[in-house]
Amino acid sequence: NYKCKLLVVGGGSGGCTIAAKFARKLKKDEVFVLEPSTEHYYQPLWTLVGAGVKTVADTRRQEASVLPSNAKWIKDRAVSIDPKKGVVHTKNGDEIQYEYVVIAVGLKNDYDKVPGLSQALTDENSGVSTIYAPEYCEKTWRDLQRFNGGNAIFTFPDTLIKCPGAPQKIAYLADSYFRMTGTRSKSKVIFNTCLPVIFGVKKYADSLLKVVERKQIDVNYKTVLLEVRPDKKEAVFVNKDDKSKHTTMGYDLLHVTPPMSTPEFLRTNKELADVCGYLDVDKYTLQHKKYPNVYGIGDCTNTPNSKTAAAIAKQCHVLELNLVNTMAEQAPSANYNGYGACPLLTEYGKCILAEFVYDGVPHETLPFDQSRESTIAYYMKKDLFPFMYWNMMLKGYYHGPEFIRKIINPFGN
Template identity: 65%
Template sequence: MNAFGKIYPLKGGLIRKFSVSATLSANHTCKLLVIGGGSGGCAMAAKFSRRLPKDSVIVLEPSQDHYYQPLWTLVGGGVTTVAASRRPEASVLPAAAKWIKHAAHSIDPVKNTVTTVEGDTISYEYLIIAVGLVNDYSKVPGLTEALADPDSGVSTIYSPDHCEKTWRNISRHRGGRAVFTVPDTPIKCPGAPQKIVYLADAYFNKIGVRNKSELTYNTCLPVIFGVKKYADALMKVVKDRNINVNYRTVLREIRPDRKEAKFVNLDTEKDLTLPYDILHATPPMRTPDFLQNAGDVVNDCGFVTVDKYSLQHTKYPNIYGIGDCTDTPNSKTAAAVSKQSLVVEHNLLSTMSGGQGSRRYDGYGACPLVTSYRTCIMAEFLYDSVPHETLPMNQAKERVISYYMKKDLFPFLYWNFLLKGRYHGPEFVRKIINPFGN
């Protein structure tokens, strides 16, 4: 009998037919459901898998691969490869957690259930949403086609599929216009779009084509960086290297057949069309589809509404958020996740025991602003753009040590400590070596 109650006769007997969806769908139950297997999801799954009985934690994540995304800037600059940023998802998830390899389709916060795209239902007692952001290429007409065309000159370091194309474009450049963009949406690592400008500048100087090249950085922001201390240092960098900066200027269309890009000034609403030989596009970003339609779990833009200090949902106390998908007004970086993970751990444990968590997230974020193949400005800051530095020196100065921290130390900490829920930022180091720092 199939889903409509019909029995199909076959030679020699009868066979019952069932709908595929009914056969594949399943019901799951857990103490804690973590949606997302990125940096925040892995860290939280690791923490609670150590505290709760086996299979009490379910991780909902469709991807087979896990990427250390901050490395993609260096991939675009030819320092390393995409393969170096990738590991199997199974290798970074805790063995004591149950991994469901599906994507979320919808959340019912009243019934405490999540439905997957495959039709499974997961019932939870507590929920952590850690799904990050996705690239929204369709917001810029022509961008998808230009990225797919190997000869378009258009690339982005914000995807494992295209960041090696960035290096290909930079390494083959022999002069002309190089344009770099920043969209008017929240993005992962807001400093990355200008890091690739500085690496391109350094490489063009290395191969002797910088004097034949015009570099233009178009940003949606009214300043080059949101923290004044580091913005002042970066303004010296762009001035010394003769990089054109257009503020409040956003990419609206790419015309790959003409090799030109259309921009709009957000203040004057005037259009600007620029020809390019190579173009690095930072794509608009948004939360995944299921959050775009998640009702009162999210705000009007699809970001999970949490208290910016406790990271607990503002309406549903058994839900917490971590990372890029929340509406907290901090820079969306892996460094922020490291600090947030300790806050979520302590506060959620308090919630589980019927209490009120007292840990507070202070907005900590960090951005190693690579300025060449040997130098980097190490920006660290809190809510309200207040600098909060770890090292007993002026981190707004370009330094070799900061570059190697970005290149070697931070990937080591990420794979070996953050994903295992054992790294909560550099505060313990700061208290030891810089007890009187800001």
Template identity: 50%
Template sequence: MATVRVVHRQPALWRQCHRTAAIGICHLHTSSSSHAPSKEHYKVLVLGGGSGGITMSARMKRMLGAENVAIVEPSEMHYYQPIWTLVGAGAKGVASSGRPTASVVPSGVKWVRSRVQEINPDTNTVRTGNGMEISYQYLIVALGLQLHYEKIKGLPEIEDWVKFKIGSNYSVQTVEKTWSALQNFKEGNAVFSFPNTPVKCAGAPQKIMYLTDAYLRKTGKRAKANVVYNTSLPVLFGVKKYADALWEIVKSRDIQVNLRQNLIEVRADKQEAVFENLDNPGETKVLEYEMLHVTPPMGPNPVVKGSLLADEAGWLDVNKETLQHNKYPNVFGIGDCTNLPTSKTAAAVAAQSSILDRTISKVLKNEKPDRKYDGYTSCPLVTNYNTVILAEFDYSGQPLETFPIDQSKERWTMYHMKADVMPHLYWHGLLKGFWGGPGPYRKIMHLGMK
């Protein structure tokens, strides 16, 4: 019997379903919210209603019929999280990022409005928080990852983030607080952190840094500001082509970048942030701040980590090319919960969904999967209120660009794509199971040579 790791209760601010944003929209659905113990069976059971879960529910409905598919998700709202970068900078409203989960669950698919309590792949069953036991023939795990704000000393005790000028673009409860801190900035250090853990959208912590720099210039406050980016990484960005371009931007805008620095404590009463030097453990540096943007440590979903499906680090253990589980052939994974060695983004989910759809269709026919996921992911690096560097790359960290231009250059066309085109593609393409990434278009644009 799989065990479940106990997660201690945190204040409401910290209790969230942490997962990647989802893409799609449908209207009619069936739901289950009864607390009476019951048993149900589905051909395909999907765990998680983020981008990966909703997308695969839509695809499985088309493949097998809605009556054969169920999805387990407790949240009443579904969020397109990539837009939170712009919400935190005041360029978009937070309301634009969310829609009721009821509107994105595919019509006819059974929606179990509860959290996943336990997964037992040996008996092909899942137990939910409302007492249901659901058996399955095939399981798709899309449970996302967990944010751990509580691992930063002093942060959970802070009741009023606005008062202490702290924000974080990584949760719906805190993203607008980033905009408040930015608006209330007077003079001093604007500090941005990147944790010593895997994170979703690894470019996001520096996107808000560039937008803060732009906002302070626009409002005449930049001369009295010191913009500081403290990252736990040994590089500014993982792909050299884009890192080189970002270093040029950092230098031209007089932004201070400190590598291998990890945020371990916030002293709100003094407006101080404490960072540990990862190259010399135990050595710390205290920075006073006028504004602090926190990127929290992140980790595996606790239900996945506490199950037989996890690898040694707690992530869902899947084949990196087919997304099929390495031990249980009737289990599949997608998105942030997996141990796929690529960046955790909604763009990665899109590309994975196309491959996983193909993998499952082959498995259903007792055939061998014949398409391979190359690790494609994308990170639109917002560098101003009207420019973006569109980073696209694969497992090897090599650029895998859609357009036949140099995407390491700042472009307003890519900003328009980030701010306006991608949200539409998410809600009406990805979540409905119609968008599987730009692969086919890349071939066309590069005349079949990529």
């Protein structure tokens, strides 16, 4: 059994970043990271893996190499947490007592909520894949290469997901690939989304609708994947507003964005989670609403921002300042503004770099209208952002592009 000053639960994007910051501030082994995986992935590149531009190996590092050496890594999984006692229990039966805890456990894929999906994903010849998992994103690329015309269907589920732009990015890249290989003229590209709009921020939605029109992609709103029938190569969809309306579509390629939820130990914890199962934090300070020694970062919290690594860059600085205050028995004073970014790949070599804060207000860094498709944004997404992630963000040295914005775009867009 263990005792520590700060426990970070989850060693993904948010957990590593916060551990790096506090391992520098606190004494050796006062920071513990509880993380079961031996590998850490830069998930935003999985979209380009699906499109054949990168490999999954390009997105992977050993967990030990990204965790700070000054922190103690417990290679195990949280199965319960008691915030009243300040205790976490692990799968291997250990108990970890903490003074402060940061919950950074992300979102997991719930394949089993869609009957037939798991079976289809594991069958190499099914034509069904997802870029949302390291074990399947290279299958998306193989499916694109094998596609020989017919229906290519892309889905967006009826839950909160990470990177809400990715389900359409892969559809746009697939369309571009089919045009390069000559299969586009004998195929239909369909995007079935549970949302009533193409994107939540109007400025970028207007540009994306033009992309959809140019590419002649059929978009069906409020349409949710209900079931996959791999034996018949059929997908069943339901209307989000009228559950009695079902549509069955045949597919030759099906890209699924699975439903997602927080890990069970958090989702079912009545003290810490809100009614939907997300960690219930103040959307500005990132401090838990009931327990001041509990903070949250990243995809598992209920802050109403777009769940992205870009958001974590901004959140980590706010959390750092506020947790330092809490440790000094002062009130948290830094505020997260809801910043998130979504590099919307529209074709090979082109990208719309959406940047926005709470309430869908655009908040752009570059000195041009970022709702336009640009080549520079594509290379930022493909090469610059991964470099910054591994070398700056995970080491706790990157707080988002605000400093760049102030220099090159002082009046904003």
